[in-house]
Amino acid sequence: xxxxxxxxxxxxxxxxxxxxxxxxxxxxxxxxxxxxxxxxxxxxxxxxxxxxxxxxxxxxxxxxxxxxxxxxxxxxxxxxxxxxxxxxxxxxxxxxxxxxxxxxxxxxxxxxxxxxxxxxxxxxxxxxxxxxxxxxxxxxxxxxxxxxxxxxxxxxxxxxxxxxxxxxxxxxxxxxxxxxxxxxxxxxxxxxxxxxxxxxxxxxxxxxxxxxxxxxxxxxxxxxxxxxxxxxxxxxxxxxxxxxxxxxxxxxxxxxxxxxxxxxxxxxxxxxxxxxxxxxxx
Amino acid sequence: xxxxxxxxxxxxxxxxxxxxxxxxxxxxxxxxxxxxxxxxxxxxxxxxxxxxxxxxxxxxxxxxxxxxxxxxxxxxxxxxxxxxxxxxxxxxxxxxxxxxxxxxxxxxxxxxxxxxxxxxxxxxxxxxxxxxxxxxxxxxxxxxxxxxxxxxxxxxxxxxxxxxxxxxxxxxxxxxxxxxxxxxxxxxxxxxxxxxxxxxxxxxxxxxxxxxxxxxxxxxxxxxxxxxxxxxxxxxxxxxxxxxxxxxxxxxxxxxxxxxxxxxxxxxxxxxxxxxxxxxxxxxxxxxxxxxxxxxxxxxxxxxxxxxxxxxxxxxxxxxxxxxxxxxxxxxxxxxxx
Amino acid sequence: xxxxxxxxxxxxxxxxxxxxxxxxxxxxxxxxxxxxxxxxxxxxxxxxxxxxxxxxxxxxxxxxxxxxxxxxxxxxxxxxxxxxxxxxxxxxxxxxxxxxxxxxxxxxxxxxxxxxxxxxxxxxxxxxxxxxxxxxxxxxxxxxxxxxxxxxxxxxxxxxxxxxxxxxxxxxxxxxxxxxxxxxxxxxxxxxxxxxxxxxxxxxxxxxxxxxxxxxxxxxxxxxxxxxxxxxxxxxxxxxxxxxxxxxxxxxxxxxxxxxxxxxxxxxxxxxxxxxxxxxxxxxxxxxxxxxxxxxxxxxxxxxxxxxxxxxxxxxxxxxxxxxxxxxxxxxxxxxxxxxxxxxxxxxxxx
Numbered sequence: 001x002x003x004x005x006x007x008x009x010x011x012x013x014x015x016x017x018x019x020x021x022x023x024x025x026x027x028x029x030x031x032x033x034x035x036x037x038x039x040x041x042x043x044x045x046x047x048x049x050x051x052x053x054x055x056x057x058x059x060x061x062x063x064x065x066x067x068x069x070x071x072x073x074x075x076x077x078x079x080x081x082x083x084x085x086x087x088x089x090x091x092x093x094x095x096x097x098x099x100x101x102x103x104x105x106x107x108x109x110x111x112x113x114x115x116x117x118x119x120x121x122x123x124x125x126x127x128x129x130x131x132x133x134x135x136x137x138x139x140x141x142x143x144x145x146x147x148x149x150x151x152x153x154x155x156x157x158x159x160x161x162x163x164x165x166x167x168x169x170x171x172x173x174x175x176x177x178x179x180x181x182x183x184x185x186x187x188x189x190x191x192x193x194x195x196x197x198x199x200x201x202x203x204x205x206x207x208x209x210x211x212x213x214x215x216x217x218x219x220x221x222x223x224x225x226x227x228x229x230x231x232x233x234x235x236x237x238x239x240x241x242x243x244x245x246x247x248x249x250x251x252x253x254x255x256x257x258x259x260x261x262x263x264x265x266x267x268x269x270x271x272x273x274x275x276x277x278x279x280x281x282x
Numbered sequence: 283x284x285x286x287x288x289x290x291x292x293x294x295x296x297x298x299x300x301x302x303x304x305x306x307x308x309x310x311x312x313x314x315x316x317x318x319x320x321x322x323x324x325x326x327x328x329x330x331x332x333x334x335x336x337x338x339x340x341x342x343x344x345x346x347x348x349x350x351x352x353x354x355x356x357x358x359x360x361x362x363x364x365x366x367x368x369x370x371x372x373x374x375x376x377x378x379x380x381x382x383x384x385x386x387x388x389x390x391x392x393x394x395x396x397x398x399x400x401x402x403x404x405x406x407x408x409x410x411x412x413x414x415x416x417x418x419x420x421x422x423x424x425x426x427x428x429x430x431x432x433x434x435x436x437x438x439x440x441x442x443x444x445x446x447x448x449x450x451x452x453x454x455x456x457x458x459x460x461x462x463x464x465x466x467x468x469x470x471x472x473x474x475x476x477x478x479x480x481x482x483x484x485x486x487x488x489x490x491x492x493x494x495x496x497x498x499x500x501x502x503x504x505x506x507x508x509x510x511x512x513x514x515x516x517x518x519x520x521x522x523x524x525x526x527x528x529x530x531x532x533x534x535x536x537x538x539x540x541x542x543x544x545x546x547x548x549x550x551x552x553x554x555x556x557x558x559x560x561x562x563x564x565x566x567x568x569x570x571x572x573x574x575x576x577x578x579x580x581x582x583x584x585x586x587x588x589x590x591x592x593x594x595x596x597x598x599x600x601x602x603x604x605x606x607x608x609x610x611x612x613x614x615x616x617x618x619x620x
Numbered sequence: 621x622x623x624x625x626x627x628x629x630x631x632x633x634x635x636x637x638x639x640x641x642x643x644x645x646x647x648x649x650x651x652x653x654x655x656x657x658x659x660x661x662x663x664x665x666x667x668x669x670x671x672x673x674x675x676x677x678x679x680x681x682x683x684x685x686x687x688x689x690x691x692x693x694x695x696x697x698x699x700x701x702x703x704x705x706x707x708x709x710x711x712x713x714x715x716x717x718x719x720x721x722x723x724x725x726x727x728x729x730x731x732x733x734x735x736x737x738x739x740x741x742x743x744x745x746x747x748x749x750x751x752x753x754x755x756x757x758x759x760x761x762x763x764x765x766x767x768x769x770x771x772x773x774x775x776x777x778x779x780x781x782x783x784x785x786x787x788x789x790x791x792x793x794x795x796x797x798x799x800x801x802x803x804x805x806x807x808x809x810x811x812x813x814x815x816x817x818x819x820x821x822x823x824x825x826x827x828x829x830x831x832x833x834x835x836x837x838x839x840x841x842x843x844x845x846x847x848x849x850x851x852x853x854x855x856x857x858x859x860x861x862x863x864x865x866x867x868x869x870x871x872x873x874x875x876x877x878x879x880x881x882x883x884x885x886x887x888x889x890x891x892x893x894x895x896x897x898x899x900x901x902x903x904x905x906x907x908x909x910x911x912x913x914x915x916x917x918x919x920x921x922x923x924x925x926x927x928x929x930x931x932x933x934x935x936x937x938x939x940x941x942x943x944x945x946x947x948x949x950x951x952x953x954x955x956x957x958x959x960x961x962x963x964x965x966x967x968x969x970x971x
Contacts, residue, residue: 073517095519099517100519106513109510109514113377114564123510134286135285143283314735315734315737315738343763470729593732594725594735595727596732
């Protein structure tokens with residue numbers, strides 16, 4: 001159970017465009033205090049993501065997925081290695097530039113004072129202007145588009161605290177889209193959704209990736225969703241990057257069973273995508 | 283979708299400004315000494331032209347020596363307290379925050395008492411000492427309110443409350459050592475009083491206020507974002523730490539300014555921002571200027587009531603702000619349709 | 621259209637407004653105003669005096685309109701026969717009763733500056749015992765002559781001097797001298813009577829709960845001494861707090877209250893007899909409770925009446941030769957009215 005499975009070395013087809021996101025041997029560690037031994041280490045991790053791709057960062061709990069996401073969002077600087085977006089190292093970008101390229105879609109939004117949906121989404125335009133700014137017509141147009149892209153146009157004039165969970169999540173996504181990012185980051189976005197909601201969200205993300213040349217990175221532990229929607233999967237366990245590749249490449253039953261500590265079987269469907277089966281009885 | 287435009291901000295502020303102007307004119311008219319409106323206007327005009335000799339002595343004394351300075355101070359204090367309250371409500375992420383929650387007023391009161399004890403025959407020093415006390419408290423609470431080197435809302439609130447309690451205890455102790463006369467003076471100072479003229483020229487006070495309000499206003503867009511969550515704001519490109527520092531210093535300075543001039547007048551900093559939110563929404567680009575102007579209106583109205591309702595007895599301004607502001611607040615709260 | 625006009629101009633507009641306001645503000649600065657006509661009218665006759673707190677006061681040539689800011693000052697003005705010059709006093713000035721009908725300027729602690737100015741006073745009288753400094757400061761800055769007397773920390777003799785000085789200020793020098801001489805004579809005669817007697821030890825109760833008494837340096841303490849009594853507490857604080865335990869330990873001979881109109885020594889005694897600890901005090905058991913009226917315990921001419929009353933209550937045997945005096949300790953003694961010449965109308969109080 002402790003010997004890691006070797007990384008695949010088979011060459012991958014080089015994409016026509018340069019990769020949007022490039023993670024090169026990035027690693028990170030944090031400790032309880034400055035002087036004690038590191039409590040948790042991540043890495044080294046390497047992978048690439050292109051425009052129009054939906055990448056799933058997959059792994060069980062405490063595998064380092066969220067830490068990797070924070071590195072990708074620029075919230076932490078990797079201890080070694082590089083993380084680049086469009087050729088620039090993320091941690092060197094200033095806050096505004098980073099916000100213009102990368103949008104992190106939050107889980108929840110705790111609002112202190114009442115706010116309308118369109119006001120909330122309009123805030124996503126902040127990185128694209130001066131600090132004290134009044135929104136232009138163009139901003140309004142883009143915010144409207146963002147709402148349309150998530151199918152929340154009808155929610156425009158509603159109050160944020162009166163929305164249902166699913167509606168709120170769409171609006172939060174719309175605000176991220178209003179940032180006009182190249183990279184969309186989502187951390188376990190399906191956590192509180194039912195199956196219908198999960199599928200709807202992933203379908204929407206898929207459409208966004210395809211239609212708008214976004215690169216979407218989704219942190220998840222949902223094997224079936226990742227299998228169905230991801231172009232690329234990064235498999236993590238206990239801070240180690242075990243495998244990077246397409247879903248069929250990564251979804252090996254023995255590997256998955258070991259990583260997720262559960263008896264897992266894999267079937268390949270007609271589409272070529274794997275399907276995951278859990279066995280109740282061994 | 284109708285986003286906020288500078289035009290809308292300007293129009294609303296102009297409207298409120300007119301209300302303030304009306305309040306000032308009415309306030310100039312009212313008082314123990316009867317002066318007709320026409321005389322007020324002529325005196326104001328003559329004064330603006332610099333022809334002081336053309337104004338009858340009593341009019342000159344009452345209008346320019348008593349009423350106008352008092353109104354000017356009232357406007358300053360009202361605008362400062364309301365803006366400070368709005369700022370703290372955002373900084374501390376707490377709708378119940380008011381300008382005094384971080385202990386600045388206690389620090390100013392301590393400065394005033396120490397000045398009374400150490401230099402009892404230099405009352406002019408009280409105002410300066412109070413401001414110095416406020417500044418010291420700002421620094422202390424800042425250092426106590428940090429967590430991991432940055433201002434943290436919850437830690438700041440706690441630090442402020444503890445500091446305020448501690449300083450209040452010290453003040454109570456010191457008050458037992460004061461003689462009767464100083465004790466009385468101190469009690470009135472604590473209650474809030476606009477009648478005593480400022481020893482520092484009003485011009486400097488207004489300049490400091492302008493700078494502080496301006497600095498806070500420059501973070502208005504940032505505050506809107508921060509109020510949806512600090513992390514969210516950071517990911518949208520807001521320099522959250524810097525904004526918090528600017529708002530902390532600006533709002534605390536405004537509180538210190540107001541308290542050193544007129545003692546601790548309550549309710550303005552808490553009520554006015556909420557009133558403005560109910561009327562005009564929570565967007566800080568509009569909330570800050572409207573709070574400032576409305577705070578001024580509230581204080582001018584309250585002070586006018588305080589000095590005319592049971593003339594010649596002077597009622598405490600702080601009681602009047604509550605009486606004037608609370609009914610409006612309750613009315614709006616009940617009328618609110620969402 | 622307005623939107624487009626303001627766009628980009630908002631910040632400069634705000635700055636411009638701020639500048640305009642800051643330039644307008646100095647117009648409203650009170651310190652621009654120095655002495656008004658009153659004090660400067662006849663420049664050669666204007667004199668400068670120093671009041672009891674060290675403030676230099678520019679006195680007008682003629683003092684025809686006076687405003688008093690404390691009850692004892694009002695009383696003094698009436699005692700000097702200057703009530704016609706009294707333009708206004710405070711809400712609480714009640715001695716003599718005629719003072720209640722004068723125009724009021726508010727309470728002593730926070731009077732309305734405007735009301736004072738409206739009365740066009742030549743001189744405003746204040747005292748440290750009840751007024752605040754900021755009032756005097758504000759009036760001075762408006763160019764109105766304000767004379768502040770020391771209140772709490774005077775001796776009775778200093779108070780008499782103060783009365784004489786005030787009389788002089790207000791142009792009533794001769795009356796002042798005469799009043800002071802008469803009051804002094806009464807005090808001296810009292811002193812002569814009590815010369816051989818030991819001082820009675822008394823507790824002067826300023827406030828019952830918490831128990832507050834007087835310090836050594838107050839004028840009340842000095843007045844007590846003139847009446848042949850010494851406070852059991854020797855404190856340098858003016859209004860020291862005292863614990864009831866201390867009182868039990870020190871066992872005063874007499875307990876003195878300065879109550880309001882509706883309280884008599886009898887009712888005070890009855891109350892004390894109902895209270896634990898108080899009722900076991902020697903003074904209470906013996907019925908040695910004295911009630912001086914609140915109005916008379918002020919640094920004003922009426923104080924001498926109070927001193928005389930006190931002396932009678934505490935040293936009755938010193939006055940035994942005055943057979944016509946009814947002097948039981950339980951009788952309510954109304955505050956004697958003050959006649960214009962400074963004598964009191966209470967015939968039984970001796971000369």
